[in-house]
Amino acid sequence: MNDISFQQILYFRAAMRSTSFSAAAKLAYTTQSTISKEMRALERVVGEPLFIRGKRGSFPTQRAVELDMELTGIYDTVDRLLTGSEALGKEELGIGFCQSIDFLSAIPHFFETLREFEEELNVRLVCRENSEVLSGVLDGSLDLGFILSDSNPVNPNIKLHTAVSAAPRVYFSRNCPLARADKPLSPEAFSRYPLITTKYLIEQNGYRMVNLLPFTPAWIKIVDSYDDVLLHLATGRYITLLRPYVNLANNVNVVGYELPASYSLKQGVSMIWRKDNKNSRLKALLNKLRLYDKQP
Numbered sequence: 001m002n003d004i005s006f007q008q009i010l011y012f013r014a015a016m017r018s019t020s021f022s023a024a025a026k027l028a029y030t031t032q033s034t035i036s037k038e039m040r041a042l043e044r045v046v047g048e049p050l051f052i053r054g055k056r057g058s059f060p061t062q063r064a065v066e067l068d069m070e071l072t073g074i075y076d077t078v079d080r081l082l083t084g085s086e087a088l089g090k091e092e093l094g095i096g097f098c099q100s101i102d103f104l105s106a107i108p109h110f111f112e113t114l115r116e117f118e119e120e121l122n123v124r125l126v127c128r129e130n131s132e133v134l135s136g137v138l139d140g141s142l143d144l145g146f147i148l149s150d151s152n153p154v155n156p157n158i159k160l161h162t163a164v165s166a167a168p169r170v171y172f173s174r175n176c177p178l179a180r181a182d183k184p185l186s187p188e189a190f191s192r193y194p195l196i197t198t199k200y201l202i203e204q205n206g207y208r209m210v211n212l213l214p215f216t217p218a219w220i221k222i223v224d225s226y227d228d229v230l231l232h233l234a235t236g237r238y239i240t241l242l243r244p245y246v247n248l249a250n251n252v253n254v255v256g257y258e259l260p261a262s263y264s265l266k267q268g269v270s271m272i273w274r275k276d277n278k279n280s281r282l283k284a285l286l287n288k289l290r291l292y293d294k295q296p
Helices: 006-016 021-027 032-046 062-070 072-090 108-116 130-139 199-205 226-233 280-288
Strands: 051-054 057-060 093-098 123-128 144-149 158-166 169-173 195-198 220-223 240-242 254-257 267-274
Touching: 006 021, 006 032, 006 057, 006 062, 006 072, 021 032, 021 057, 057 062, 062 072, 093 130, 093 280, 108 280, 123 130, 130 144, 130 267, 144 158, 169 226, 195 199, 195 226, 195 240, 199 220, 220 226, 226 240
Parallel strands: 093 123, 093 144, 195 220
Antiparallel strands: 051 057, 144 267, 158 267, 169 240, 169 254
């Protein structure tokens, strides 16, 4: 029995339940020549003929009937394996991304890993608001999420791994006088400009990102979205603070300027997943990223 292959067992069962090798081939989703070849190989293993071939089809010998009965328990195991494989094939891996992040520049290594075995993982990728990604991971509609982590999610069910972290930079448009000024720029140069930022950043930071700046902006204007920020930057009259891995920071019409090392505030893109997530595909991906052993 140990010399009989898994494929031979599948094809033998199909042949025993068919009146010809061509009918068995249809049942096993293969070709008649493959069935014939594998049955000849199986007969060599058994040491006896298993089928009588004729113009009207193939007929099992007494030894084939006996072997069929001997394999009954193995058939059950095969069925369980196939059923499990089909269920695994239907299982998908849902990954959500905060739509503000430029992920190709922020986490290229993740996409390189994902590309290696995306087909076998059956991946579903979606872009959402930061809060929607977090809630999706919590309610199980997403298995993995990438969020802007100004603060860690306060939830005991969440596992968090910082994928990338960097200090925000000052950004201004190419038509701003700062873009043409002599470099390096001094903190005083920025203090002459109002700072434009979003409600989200203020709500998440409580002005901490602004208060730690080595300069004081002329004033602060709060808008709803990054699109609004870009619109104001286009006037050449505003500056803003951005992480270098958000989409707006990589716009060709804006210029980024690193702040002194004394500006120690760092913000990151974090990978999050539920600690109790049972999705085998999530485990496979975390293993590939060498993160699974970091789970508690």
